Amino acid sequence: MQIIYTIAELRLRLASQKNIGLVTTMGNLHAGHIHLVNLAKQQSDCIVVSIFVNPLQFGVNEDLAAYPRTLDADCKKLEAAGVDIVFAPSESEVYPTPQTMTILPPAIAEELCGASRPGHFAGVATVVSKLFNIVRPDVAVFGKKDFQQLFIIRQLVSQFNLPIEIVAGETIREEDGLAMSSRNGYLNPAERLEAQRLSRALKLVVDAVKKKKLGFTEIESQTTQYLTQLGWIVDYISIRNQDTLLPASTDNQKLVALGAARLGRTRLIDNIEFDLG
Amino acid sequence: MQIIYTIAELRLRLASQKNIGLVTTMGNLHAGHIHLVNLAKQQSDCIVVSIFVNPLQFGVNEDLAAYPRTLDADCKKLEAAGVDIVFAPSESEVYPTPQTMTILPPAIAEELCGASRPGHFAGVATVVSKLFNIVRPDVAVFGKKDFQQLFIIRQLVSQFNLPIEIVAGETIREEDGLAMSSRNGYLNPAERLEAQRLSRALKLVVDAVKKKKLGFTEIESQTTQYLTQLGWIVDYISIRNQDTLLPASTDNQKLVALGAARLGRTRLIDNIEFDLG
Numbered sequence: 001m002q003i004i005y006t007i008a009e010l011r012l013r014l015a016s017q018k019n020i021g022l023v024t025t026m027g028n029l030h031a032g033h034i035h036l037v038n039l040a041k042q043q044s045d046c047i048v049v050s051i052f053v054n055p056l057q058f059g060v061n062e063d064l065a066a067y068p069r070t071l072d073a074d075c076k077k078l079e080a081a082g083v084d085i086v087f088a089p090s091e092s093e094v095y096p097t098p099q100t101m102t103i104l105p106p107a108i109a110e111e112l113c114g115a116s117r118p119g120h121f122a123g124v125a126t127v128v129s130k131l132f133n134i135v136r137p138d139v140a141v142f143g144k145k146d147f148q149q150l151f152i153i154r155q156l157v158s159q160f161n162l163p164i165e166i167v168a169g170e171t172i173r174e175e176d177g178l179a180m181s182s183r184n185g186y187l188n189p190a191e192r193l194e195a196q197r198l199s200r201a202l203k204l205v206v207d208a209v210k211k212k213k214l215g216f217t218e219i220e221s222q223t224t225q226y227l228t229q230l231g232w233i234v235d236y237i238s239i240r241n242q243d244t245l246l247p248a249s250t251d252n253q254k255l256v257a258l259g260a261a262r263l264g265r266t267r268l269i270d271n272i273e274f275d276l277g
Numbered sequence: 278m279q280i281i282y283t284i285a286e287l288r289l290r291l292a293s294q295k296n297i298g299l300v301t302t303m304g305n306l307h308a309g310h311i312h313l314v315n316l317a318k319q320q321s322d323c324i325v326v327s328i329f330v331n332p333l334q335f336g337v338n339e340d341l342a343a344y345p346r347t348l349d350a351d352c353k354k355l356e357a358a359g360v361d362i363v364f365a366p367s368e369s370e371v372y373p374t375p376q377t378m379t380i381l382p383p384a385i386a387e388e389l390c391g392a393s394r395p396g397h398f399a400g401v402a403t404v405v406s407k408l409f410n411i412v413r414p415d416v417a418v419f420g421k422k423d424f425q426q427l428f429i430i431r432q433l434v435s436q437f438n439l440p441i442e443i444v445a446g447e448t449i450r451e452e453d454g455l456a457m458s459s460r461n462g463y464l465n466p467a468e469r470l471e472a473q474r475l476s477r478a479l480k481l482v483v484d485a486v487k488k489k490k491l492g493f494t495e496i497e498s499q500t501t502q503y504l505t506q507l508g509w510i511v512d513y514i515s516i517r518n519q520d521t522l523l524p525a526s527t528d529n530q531k532l533v534a535l536g537a538a539r540l541g542r543t544r545l546i547d548n549i550e551f552d553l554g
Binding site: 011097100101103105107122125129130133152156159161163 | 284288374376377378379380381382383384399402406407410411413429432433435436437438439440
């Protein structure tokens with residue numbers, strides 16, 4: 001496995017490479033990332049994993065400085081997973097000058113996670129565009145845990161005519177149901193015990209929707225109240241149309257229950273897709 | 278020469294093509310466009326010329342509907358010029374769904390032409406991004422007549438890490454100095470006679486700057502007054518730094534005098550680069 005730090009060297013290495021698979025990460029890798037690598041391997045001959053903590057997608061009061069940088073441990077995991085190239089550029093390699101041109105994401109980027117993280121998806125779409133242009137992958141794999149991000153990346157690819165196939169990886173969970181995330185490492189033991197409740201609450205949302213006794217808004221607000229009483233600060237609990245991410249209507253068959261909530265200083269997100277058969 | 282109307286067919290044709298040169302146009306071609314084709318031929322083995330009147334870069338009160346569509350005549354000129362492929366997609370081929378994600382250009386896009394054409398450069402940058410992703414050229418040639426556009430395209434390529442070399446083509450002029458433009462065809466005979474005055478006025482600006490007797494702002498406003506008295510509606514006359522497009526300071530060596538002004542309903546633009554030796 002090669003570790004490459006510069007765009008020029010990466011381009012040279014990939015110049016005549018066919019069938020490239022890309023997994024973009026911010027490092028601090030867990031089994032969820034390795035699952036994405038394995039999906040990429042099924043479709044590609046050369047797997048590139050980028051590790052870059054992208055300042056453009058962090059708000060001023062967010063955890064950019066605290067975000068765990070664990071390059072050596074990450075590289076060991078990626079080598080064991082059969083990755084060909086780790087691309088680990090510095091901030092000045094990706095942003096040699098201020099990024100005064102950005103991707104303006106669609107209106108949906110202002111809702112859900114975007115409502116509490118203004119500018120986040122513009123930062124994501126911009127850095128992913130750059131990485132796509134640097135690596136020129138045939139396939140890129142993104143996790144469903146970041147459901148809204150996946151939605152926006154699919155829009156990016158389709159609306160900008162990028163010749164890249166986007167593959168979605170299922171969310172990998174701890175035994176108690178907590179979705180794997182680099183940010184789980186911020187949780188203290190009591191918070192870690194409580195953290196499983198987010199995925200459980202979303203399961204209750206799904207069950208309630210299927211029972212059809214309560215309206216979507218009622219289910220959302222009752223679930224928010226339930227988590228709030230348990231000490232969570234809830235950003236949103238929302239039932240949405242899987243294909244558009246717009247608020248679900250009772251006509252929609254393919255839905256997704258999404259949630260974002262904070263335990264102490266740690267913000268967790270999760271979602272469950274489901275069908276109204 | 279092939280004329281291709283769909284993205285799928287174009288991709289198939291270019292799949293194993295090396296060394297592609299692209300000239301993006303809105304059709305109604307003149308000698309200025311052919312000059313760009315000739316520049317592309319010097320560096321590429323396969324020349325693609327796109328012809329697409331991009332609705333996204335026209336304001337609501339602009340000349341989108343009136344813009345001349347002359348595909349047959351254009352193709353004859355391009356065949357004679359040795360072009361390999363004309364890409365002439367329909368509006369629904371380029372925008373099968375509403376373009377809800379766009380390129381947000383840098384602040385300079387709000388000045389000069391952007392001040393009187395809000396959203397114009399976002400539309401330009403977005404469609405050029407799409408065409409770059411569809412054609413994947415090695416070289417793309419843009420004319421210096423659209424100096425601000427060229428500046429923004431260079432920023433697009435550099436800030437989004439596009440592996441494309443941008444080549445700039447000199448402005449081609451009529452015998453009386455009028456910069457060639459598809460919009461010159463809108464001028465009535467009296468306006469056509471007067472139109473040469475824009476390039477002459479910009480030459481006077483350059484001479485005045487070199488003489489160093491008047492300040493830049495004075496030169497700009499005197500030239501604006503001069504054209505206004507002759508019946509022009511002046512959008513701007515501006516002396517700028519060639520490298521940043523910011524208002525020039527007396528320290529700058531490489532300057533450009535830019536102007537945009539209307540004769541009747543026709544908006545003309547022009548510019549002259551010059552050095553303060």
